[in-house]
Each structure stands twice: as structure tokens, then as C-alpha cells.
Amino acid sequence: MSEAALQSGSPNQVWTLPSRGIVGMTCLIIAEVAIFVIFVVAYIFYIGKSLTGPAPKDVLELPIFTTICLLSSSLTVHAAVSALQKSKQGLCSLWLAATVLLGGIFIAGTAYEWYDLIYKHGLTIRTNLFGTTFYSLVGLHATHVVVGLILLSLALFFSVRGEMKEEHSEKLEVLSLYWHFVDGVWVIVFLVVYVLGR
Template sequence: MAEAAIFIIFFVSYIFYLGKSLTGPTPAQVLELPIFGTVCLLSSSITVHWAVSALRKNNVRNCALGLASTVLLGALFMVSTAQEWYHLIYDEGLTIRTNLFGTTYYALVGLHASHVIIGLVMLSIALVATLSGRMKELHTERLEVLSLYWHFVDAIWVVVFLIVYVIGR
């Protein structure tokens, strides 16, 4: 609930300051829809669910495949975010100090990215435990909790995508 409240504050701030920058660039001038990254991140909810379902059936091999796929898809999302930020900073001149849009954009998308990184670290630890034979069917509930965190991160991205890239443009 606390994480959801933090994101709500950032969503409201982003919407409140939308269009109030005194200088450019504006979202319409520099933002493109991050389709590839979005598909990767949303697909990772399927693969983490697959991993949990496999572990519930004591299928450790498929659990490892599901976790590896989730980590790969999450990493691809982060690479696409890094590429977007590189383009915005070096090609478009948009930094956190440029204007209100830059400040709220990097704060909101950066907050989400930090949650993705935390999730990737935890998923990688679960993957290592699975590959080393320490993940067993009795750990299903723990992996389920981790998958709920990952689903939360994905659901937050849907809202970020809608607010920043659809409504905000």
C-alpha cells in the first residue's frame, strides 16, 4: 500500500505539472511510444507466472526457464529505458533540470525503473537458487510473493505508460 501511495503522489504531480513548463522541450516534441520495452515488461508477467506454476508442480527446470525469461525480458525493458533516456538527454537536451516536464518525467519513470531493478535483483537471486538446486516446491509461496511484486511493477507501468506517453503527449 505504501508503494502504491508513493506512485499515486508521483502520478498526481506529473499530471498537475503537465503543460506548465515555461520552456521546451515538451512531451509531444520528444517522447515516442516505448512499444518494445512495454511488450517486454508486460510479457514478463506471463513468464513469472509460468515460473510459479512450474514450481508449484515441482517442475524446477521450467521454473528456472520461467525465471530466466522474466529476468531477460525485464533487462530488455531496462535497456530500452536506458536508450530512451540517452536519446532524451544527449539528442533532445532534456534533463531533470531542463523544465518541469523533465523533472516530473525523470522522477516518475526513474521511480518505476528503480522498482524494476529491485525486482530484477530479487528474480536473479531466485534464479540462482533454482539453478543451484536450492529452490524446491516448498518455496512456492515465497516465489509467489516475489511474482506479486513483479506484477505490481508491471501494473504500475501500464499507468505510467498511459499517463506519460498517451495522455501526456
């Protein structure tokens, strides 16, 4: 295709294809949104329909601290991308480490919550409709967080080794889009499960 065919509108402006990574991640996020919508709607539909206890108000506590940690990790991963775009590899590693730490605290908090619910309150996925929908929705989100943490840990590993350079900033940005999605989904899950559902 000639350069003239690629030009759009202005004679000096050449149209370029959008990043394949960003387009691919956007498509993945759209598909994941559809899955989460199904789980959220199911949770909302079954609120208050359990025939036996325990009920959400009896066992759920607001995970404020872990929520703050997870949402803060969106800022740190953004800072990591910005640092890499400016060729500040050391700063990028520092922000990636902070992101992994904050995400790890969130997962540890979720694990502790589940341990408490199962062993102290006897709430399992088979206990009642609340247990089934709770573990399905929160577990789906936690799985996405774990996947994100694995990928971020790999990025941190390569960053610490000095193998991640400014030219890799777009790849890190693609990963950060996934992490922002995971954080955004948690806002919905938090509101539905811990605010509306109680």
C-alpha cells in the same frame, strides 16, 4: 489456543492464518501505491506548464516494444511459480530466465531512451517541469524494476543450483506479486506519460 477455538463455522473446517509473506507484500504494495499516486498526480498537474522546451510531444516516442516485454514478463513469472508448485524446477528456471531477460530488455530500453533524451534533446531533470516530473516518475518505476530484477536474478541463481524446491513456491509467489505490481504500475505510467501527457 485450542483447536475448537480455531474452527470457523463448519466443525470440519479449521481456520488458518494467511501467509505472512503475502500479507507483508500486500502491505508494501499498498504503501508503494500511495507513493506512485503522488508522483502520477504531480505529473498530471504539471502537464503543459513548462515555460521552456522541449515538450513531451517533441521528444517522447511510444515505448511499445519494451512495454510488451515488461507486460509479458508477468506471464512468465506466473508460469515460473506454477512450475515450482508442480516440482518442475527445470521449467521454473527457464521461466525465471525469460522473466529476467524481458525485464532486462525493458530496463535497457529505458536507459537508451534516457540517453537519447539527455544527449540528443538536452532534456535533463533540471531542464523544465516536464523533465523534472518525467525523470522522477519514470525513474521511480525503473528503480522498482531494477530491484525486482535483482531479486528475480537471485531466485534464478538458486533455481539453477537446484536449491529452490516446491516448498519454496510461496516465497517465489510473494516475489511474483511485487513483479505483477511493477508491471501494473507501468500501465498507469505509460498511459499518463506517453498517451495523456503527449
